[in-house]
Amino acid sequence: MRSEYDEKKFNFVKASKPFFIFSIAITLLGIIFLSIFGLNYGIDFRSGSSVDISISKPITQEQTEQFLSAHNFGEHTLTTAPNRLSIRFKDALSDQQEKQLRADFNEQLDDKASFEVNIVDPDIAREQQNNALIGMAVASLGIVAYITIRFEWRFAIAAVVSLLHDAFIVISLFSIFRLQVNLPFIVAVLTIIGYSTNDTVVIFDRIRENLRFAKVKTAADLAMLVNRSIWQTLTRSINTVITVALGALCLFIFGSESIKLFSLAMIFGLISGAYSSIFIASPLWLVLRRNSNGKKAAKASSAG
Known part of the structure; x- marks a missing residue:
């Protein structure tokens, strides 16, 4: 053979x-x-909130961290990309916190930013x-x-x-x-x-x-x-x-x-x-x- x-x-x-x-x-x-x-x-397999922000102007990671620390939204991780910020919060944001995050971010950092928020509870x-x-x-x-x-x-x-x-x-x-x-x-x-x-x-x-x-x-x-x-x-x-x-x-x-x-x-x-x-x-x-x-x-x- x-x-x-x-x-x-x-x-x-x-x-x-x-x-x-x-x-x-x-x-x-x-x-x-x-x-x-x-x-x-990721957010799909653990409780917490995922916030993806599309920005219209350059915003540094340091600026974003200062903003989040000043408002005390809780433990989080931040990743940046061109025209986009991704924030993962360990604990789920309440409705009031979510509204405050949107309003304050538009007012202080980028008034044309758009948000995509996903919240998953532990169950x-x-x-x-x-x-x-x-x-x-x-x-x-x-x-x-x-x-x-x-x-x-x-x-x-x-x-x-x-x-x-x-x-x-x-x-x-x-x-x-x-x-x-x-x-x-x-x-x-x-x-x-x-x-x-x-x-x-x-x-x-x-x-x-x-x-x-x-x-x-x-x-x-x-x-x-x-x-x-x-x-x-x-x-x-x-x-x-x-x-x-x-x-x-x-x-x-x-x-x-x-x-x-x-x-x-x-x-x-x-x-x-x-x-x-x-x-x-x-x-x-x-x-x-x-x-x-x-x-x-x-x-x-x-x-x-």
Whole structure:
């Protein structure tokens, strides 16, 4: 089954061990950061108020901080961008405080400023957090069921490990860089899971198709079949990721502040998804297949 053509190609299967080690190391690093620092939850997942102000003239961060301190609106974080200020208050603003903030800001800093205020109480924050986790769990279980029915359980395990790897990489990066986690972030993670599974299924489908016509006699033959299947689908996988990643990059550069973190999560996830589909999912299926065949051979030998 091995050919000179195969020998000249990069062997993804042979190089899988360093990639397994790399992914395990990144996962452990992510666990450490998550256990120490946790996630930087946005207004969607914790109680408080979010105030986004579109300004018509330059206002420095120092000016805004002086304004907020003078009015004692409570503990807050402030981020600035061209023509925009974003303020996150730890406690929810009352109606009176919100009206005072609008009126005083227009009077003292910018009379043409416009406001977008979102308030979340603790019960709603907990409910949204639970619903987000349930949504991710249901999506993962649905993917497991689909791949098990369409392929086999070894493909399903490899695919789930791959998609969990991608989701965890994105979550870890947001924890490490203290990026804000909100509802658009959850949408991005679910979208990433879908794209990652799509790339993985394409490779698995080619492996299954090649298995039908190949004469696999040894473990080396099976490894070469997996490697060849990856190469046969590589161009499609790369083109798909580049196309979507370019769209996400444009949204990140030119989009509004509200979708920048969504776009960034998509970029992280798309890169991780392409990597895991090629270097994690398929070699992991091969390991599971070899182990299964080895146990069958051992049973047959003992029975004889």
